[in-house]
Amino acid sequence: MPAHVLILGGTTEARRLAADLAARPGIRVTTSLAGRVARPGTVAGEVRIGGFGGVQGLADWLRTHHVDALVDATHPFAEAITAHAARASAATGVALVVLRRPGWQPVPGDRWYDVPSLQAAAEALPCLGRRVFLSTGRLGLSAFAHLTDLHFVVRSVDPPGPPLPPHTELVLARGPFTVADETELLRTHRIEVLVTKDSGGGATAAKLTAARELALPVVVVRRPALPWGVTAVPDEAGVLQRLGLGAA
Structure with missing residues (x-):
């Protein structure tokens, strides 16, 4: 079980995931927000605001704060931070899970x-x-x-x-x-x-x-492609499964 999970947030799914993890004994959860919205809503657990300073800055933060798992639950178009997360994960060995809600599909009449x-x-x-x-x-x-x-x-x-x-x-x-x-x-x-x-x-x-x-x-x-070798899960349950936590 991860002791410290860093969520790259800003989405509804990130907020729900933070609430789930924060309610579990023994898990520290920190949500990172870019700070582009003046009044972000309440997020469970710890919150940090602002960027990391690129791949190296994120990797340093993961090491310094003893992060065991990194969850990228940013907007599907946050291409740069997703690329940074993938590279920081590879550099530090911290497990990465990318959460991306499914895209829209047209229906008759569209x-x-x-x-x-x-x-x-x-x-x-x-x-x-x-x-x-x-x-x-x-x-x-x-x-x-x-x-x-x-x-x-x-x-x-x-x-x-x-x-x-x-x-x-x-x-x-x-x-x-x-x-x-x-x-x-x-x-x-x-x-x-x-x-x-x-x-x-x-x-x-x-x-x-x-x-x-x-x-x-x-x-x-349409959405940008994920970095090479990176796959995504479609919901919070998929993240919990990847983290070995199962359902709440």
Whole structure:
């Protein structure tokens, strides 16, 4: 049984996993948050805020704090930290478990356009609609900044920094959102096309249902590949099994 588990967090699954582990006698759990959200929710166990300073910094932290298991439960698009976790695990011998909720899959009625990146999403937009609901988070909006003829509605928990598209309307809100919420937003802002990352899970899936019901096209940015040799488990139960803990 691991004595100290470090969770690279920021997702709902990471929060649930921390609560499960913190309730088990003899296990110390620390969750690391990047600090990009001004008011993160409550997390069970210990919490640290901020980056590690690259692969070497993470490896040093694992050694210094006697970590037995490293769980990467970051966002599916946190490509850099996942790569760092894999390399730090290899350097220290600390076991790594990657937790990734399954991606979304289209159902009948969906009008999805799969693209490999935000840049590819920007290239696809002019042919699909002029009023865009850009639901990709506040990072990476610079990929759309050159689209001066389109109107963007951007939803984010915290205000995004520049550069932004010149015609941007900002909606500050924290989910989860219902289908009714998303339908109202799409109708109120006269949205013609939705752009989203394939985050997976149910917390942000309502916008896909709303878009389907309104027959709107959806540009879906697919996830980056995991580092070579790294596999993922789809849920907290898979993490517990990998850690030899079984169910609570």
